[in-house]
Amino acid sequence: MIENNINYYKKISDEALSSLTSNQKYKFAVNEKLLQNNISNFMKIDDSTASKELIDKYKKDMRKMFNTANIEYNKVFNKLNATDDEVLKQKILNDYADNGIIGFKAKNGARWNIETYSNMYTRHVNNECVRNSVLEQSKKQGKEKVKISTHGTKCDLCKPWEGKILTFEELETAKSAGLFHPNCLHIILFVVERIKF
Ligand SMILES: [Zn+2]
Structure with a gap:
């Protein structure tokens, strides 16, 4: 499951970069199939209330992530188009290639790009469901x-x-x-x- 995520977010990050390089607009769109697939995998691991709440939040946050990614993309796009300085343009593109779309803040203030954020988040929810499932079973067994x-x-x-x-x-x-x-x-x-x- 994580592999599919990694590949998908790498793919759209690359697409965004090549769009920027050729001065094209780009729009990140929610991949509903991938999202639903992840959610049903999580539910298979554990369907306790705690996991359901977490999964629900994951769904909302992942959708929100695409909005943030689009806003950030447009910022970089506008920055590129606001200058004729080729050196500066190259610097903006290099920054983008190195960091990707950055716009997601962790609780500790760390900044994530769309790839690291989505992969971290998906893995986290997966691990939490595994933990919740052991916890629930322990409780059930008294x-x-x-x-x-x-x-x-x-x-x-x-x-x-x-x-x-x-x-x-x-x-x-x-x-x-x-x-x-x-x-x-x-x-x-x-x-x-x-x-x-
Ligand atoms: Zn630890």
Whole structure:
């Protein structure tokens, strides 16, 4: 699924760049098929309320992303057409080729281009659905705790929680403190109860 996304957003970024280079207008359009495909894949992983809310937000944000991309494209297009200076024109084109359409801000203020943003977001929702599914199953099985996976993280947001066994309440605290941030690789594991003799 992620592969399809990567290819698609690379394709439209390239199309936009060649349109700019030949001084053509370009319009990013929502790829409904890809979007619906992603959504049904997410729903297959987990259809809990938490995941549904997240998926709903994803759908809105992805549509909004195309508006932002068009506004940004037009800005660059107008900037190119506002000058006759060939050196400046080349600089604007190079910037675009290096950075792509930038207009998406992460919570921490980082700026993303349409490719990195959509790929990051799609992967994030996918991972969240996987986590939610383990959480839901744990609850259904009457478990009271879950475990956070370990991979020797260097991320300060996740380090305090890595490998920890947490109650559902503690898990919520961990999440609001930054665990499972975008691009976070941590997953939720089932807690295996020891057999008592
Ligand atoms: Zn993490």
